[in-house]
Amino acid sequence: MLTRRQNLLETITGGKPDRFVNQYEFMELIMEAPRDDRPKPGGTRKSKWGITFVWPEGQLGVFPLHDAEHKVLKDITKWREYVHAPEIDTTETVWAAAVAHADRVDRKDQYVAGIYLSGVFEMTHHLMGMTEAMMAFYEEPEAMHELIDYITEYELAYAKVLIEKIHPDCIFHHDDWGGQKNSFVSPSMFKEFFLPAYKKIYGFYKSNGVDLIVHHSDSYAANLVPYMIEMGIDIWQGVMTTNNTPELIKKYGGQISFMGDIDSGVVDFPDWTPEIAARETERACRNCGKLYFIPNLTQGLNVSSFPGVYEEVSRSIDRLSREMF
């Protein structure tokens, strides 16, 4: 039986996996690494960048506030006055838990995965609001390029510390690039503004011992896959069914792999049932096949919003592995 790491590699290189990769099993997420933490459910918290996030009681996640009082970036042309990257804490004590966790991982079995939330695109609209960010690409492109460069430099500085501290061989990086049905910006705009940034970021990781780039965008982004490949993404996590995942696998398998196709919104909801989870998992596995595909809820962590859903999907994947391999 292949280790979880070997099985992942066989899957994404077109080899001979002996079962489905079961969701996030191949990566051990080092959640203890210092990050710009978010509020807990029901709470409010200002991030180190000054962005105020709230997690409404009973809801599924956090939201940045952009009313006049809370918006960080009030005028893109004066972004240097408003946007100040936080210090990156490098002290041993702060990183001790992350280092200890990374040291405990059997790297023959799993990847040590650093996690980075809120990538470059999300940062632009977290700082200034979605509508303002979207229009600024047209109205103030030079300032947007400068802001993106600044955010990218911060990411690179954090990456350097992360690599020094925990020596990750995988990066799990969040940046939502679309809604359910389309990318937020056109491919040409994405190419102009974000491809260069991500080539720098993912290129830096790959030049410094990171073998595997897993990018989270639980959205439609099929039109951006060529750029994902160009920037060095190995696995797109969060691929929704609206992308026609089997077609993507057929078209791009071997250059990139796809992780998801089990839409969290369809499976992971208050009145969820094991039958729905099993049905959707089976559909995904049978339609997408054994190579270049990892069946997974589209949610961007190894959990579900409602207790038991993630585990139920995992059980279904195990059953399908027994049936299909």
Place this chain on the structure above:
Amino acid sequence: MAILEEVKTMIEDGETKLITEVVQKAIDEGTTPEDILQAMIDAMSVVGDRFSTGEIFIPEMLMAAKAMSEGMDILKPLLVGSSSTNALGTCIIGTVEGDLHDIGKNLVSVMIESVGFHIIDLGVDVPTARWIEAIKENQNVTLVACSGLLTTTMPAMKETVQTIKASDLNGLKVIVGGAPITQEYANVIGADGYSADAGSAAVKAVELVKSM
């Protein structure tokens, strides 16, 4: 008329810096403000269709809406007393309680405004009571548009829609939308209409209000 085609092109292309000049030129050439407005509404309809089919993206739609708004600034003084502006009445729009997403709601808002509604935007996380208050506070409310992105806020949408429908407030239609919402769900909760995206929301809004 060539000038009206030019106005349409300026809106469709989101030419926020050039639109005022072209609208002024159209006025100077003797085109009626009503005809210019209709050309702008037609252009936004094209924009809505292109967004629905995935041909254009959020930035392009927002730029078109801004161009429309800039053009309206020139036209409005000439349309005072005309039945063309806000001809379809007032639309109360917001995101339902517990949900802080605003981009979908904002896109629907600009599209609905562009086809001739006066917009009252209640923002996000709007409790049911606030919807009712807003309908009572404003004149000629013909449409209520409820947005919600989360499965967990679907109950709040249901409560809002059913409270409005069960009230004695009439002469209005309720339209719903958002990622987890479907036509079936809209039917179940008693909404009058549903749309899958901002482009079709404007079309549906007009259809609903004109059917009253």
